[in-house]
Amino acid sequence: xxxxxxxxxxxxxxxxxxxxxxxxxxxxxxxxxxxxxxxxxxxxxxxxxxxxxxxxxxxxxxxxxxxxxxxxxxxxxxxxxxxxxxxx
Numbered sequence: 001x002x003x004x005x006x007x008x009x010x011x012x013x014x015x016x017x018x019x020x021x022x023x024x025x026x027x028x029x030x031x032x033x034x035x036x037x038x039x040x041x042x043x044x045x046x047x048x049x050x051x052x053x054x055x056x057x058x059x060x061x062x063x064x065x066x067x068x069x070x071x072x073x074x075x076x077x078x079x080x081x082x083x084x085x086x087x088x
């Protein structure tokens with residue numbers, strides 16, 4: 001789970017900010033869960049992009065015979081990035 005700063009937690013839990021913090025507790029939890037999910041997804045996408053950016057392995061070859069493999073690899077990575085980690 002993402003570590004939130006004390007300031008962020010205080011703002012989210014401030015009754016003046018939420019009008020009635022206890023009434024909206026489930027809203028706060030839902031927002032934090034969604035932010036955690038998005039942070040994990042950003043980390044996954046960053047890893048995929050870093051792999052491509054290294055320019056190593058199949059991505060570093062400039063010979064025609066390897067071009068097809070590079071395109072297929074990038075298509076697979078793009079599909080994985082767009083559809084999440086459902087495919088391995």
